[in-house]
Amino acid sequence: PTTGLDPRARRDVWNAIAGLKKQGKTVFLTTHYMEEAEYLADSIAIMHRGRIVAEGTLDELIQKYGKRSTLLLKGGRAEEAAEALKENGYDAEVVDGDVEIKIVKRDAVLDILFYLREKGISYREVDIRHSDLEDVFLNLTGEKLAEET
Numbered sequence: 001p002t003t004g005l006d007p008r009a010r011r012d013v014w015n016a017i018a019g020l021k022k023q024g025k026t027v028f029l030t031t032h033y034m035e036e037a038e039y040l041a042d043s044i045a046i047m048h049r050g051r052i053v054a055e056g057t058l059d060e061l062i063q064k065y066g067k068r069s070t071l072l073l074k075g076g077r078a079e080e081a082a083e084a085l086k087e088n089g090y091d092a093e094v095v096d097g098d099v100e101i102k103i104v105k106r107d108a109v110l111d112i113l114f115y116l117r118e119k120g121i122s123y124r125e126v127d128i129r130h131s132d133l134e135d136v137f138l139n140l141t142g143e144k145l146a147e148e149t
Contacts, residue, residue, distance in 0.1 A: 001029065002036060014040060034133040044133070048141040058133060065139045066131025071109055073099040073116075075124025084119050085112065099123070 001017075002010040017040050020027050031037055037044055038058055045055040054061060073081060078094045085092035090112065091102040101112060109128065116123070 001031065002033065034137060038133050046137055046140055053140050054136070061133065061136045062131045065136040067135050067139070068102045068104060069106070069131070070129045071101040071103050071112060072127040072129060073101070073123040073125075074127065076122050081116060081121045081123065084116065084121060088115060103128075 002013050005013065014036070017027055017029065021040075021042070027040075029037070029040060042057065043055065044058060044061060045052045046061070047053065054065060056064070074097075078097055078099050081099045082092045082094050085099070085101060090108075093100055103109060103112075113126070
């Protein structure tokens with residue numbers, strides 16, 4: 001419903017829909033904007049070629065069809081960090097000069113950072129990327145969403 005709207009108008013539409021939800025109203029929303037569905041929907045159905053291929057809450061869909069979370073280490077000695085992590089059993093690789101580590105449990109983040117510190121391997125920045133609805137869509141359909149114009 002927000003295609004072509006400026007950011008303020010888009011937020012106004014989101015607030016109106018959220019207000020209807022608070023009143024206990026059911027709102028059927030069709031959108032190609034994954035962030036819109038993440039923000040507004042209690043229940044989500046993913047359609048592909050006219051068929052529902054998955055449905056559930058955002059958390060259920062991400063848990064079932066999303067990717068594992070990724071710890072990103074930026075700056076520093078990427079190759080050395082990735083090798084040390086691989087030797088310690090982590091799924092780590094260098095991508096565009098950064099180290100990407102697939103993590104299964106959130107506790108692993110601190111373990112990884114402490115391990116690198118013990119090894120004397122430094123980095124400039126840490127970021128964690130979690131799966132979102134777009135990852136779920138891509139995993140289920142194998143296709144990127146077409147840009148709306």
